Amino acid sequence: MQPARIIGSHVTQEQFGDAWPLTVPAGTLHAHVFGQTAPFSVALTFETADGTVYAANGIARGIMPELPPLYPIWQETERLPATEDMPEVVLRRDLLTLLSFGLTLAGIDHAF
Numbered sequence: 001m002q003p004a005r006i007i008g009s010h011v012t013q014e015q016f017g018d019a020w021p022l023t024v025p026a027g028t029l030h031a032h033v034f035g036q037t038a039p040f041s042v043a044l045t046f047e048t049a050d051g052t053v054y055a056a057n058g059i060a061r062g063i064m065p066e067l068p069p070l071y072p073i074w075q076e077t078e079r080l081p082a083t084e085d086m087p088e089v090v091l092r093r094d095l096l097t098l099l100s101f102g103l104t105l106a107g108i109d110h111a112f
Helices: 013-019 058-063 096-105
Strands: 005-012 026-034 041-047 053-055 076-080 089-092
Touching: 005 013, 005 096, 013 096, 026 058, 026 096, 041 058, 041 096
Parallel strands: none
Antiparallel strands: 005 026, 026 041, 041 053, 076 089
16 A cells, blocks of 8 residues: 655754654654545654654554564663563653654644
8 A cells, every 4th residue: 555645854952852762863754645635643753863664653663564663762661560460661752742743744733
């Protein structure tokens, strides 16, 4: 399946300030828009300076399963140790601001 259009924007930690959720300082966020009219499906990807492309949202993971998930560059905030009943839990920074910006690239301003 090919997207109807792809819109990209260079994004930086400086631009997002404290809301920056990644361990890399910058990259290109792409919105791959599937469909010609609303409702659209928007797969968001993030490309690092070395050219690695990650699936940034669930739609990207579903439509582009060959892409690795964002986990390797997604900032951890805390690790909760494993217990008898539960494996270790990794808490990470909120992606909402970055993903919302990606959806605005596609012309969607009320995503959440």
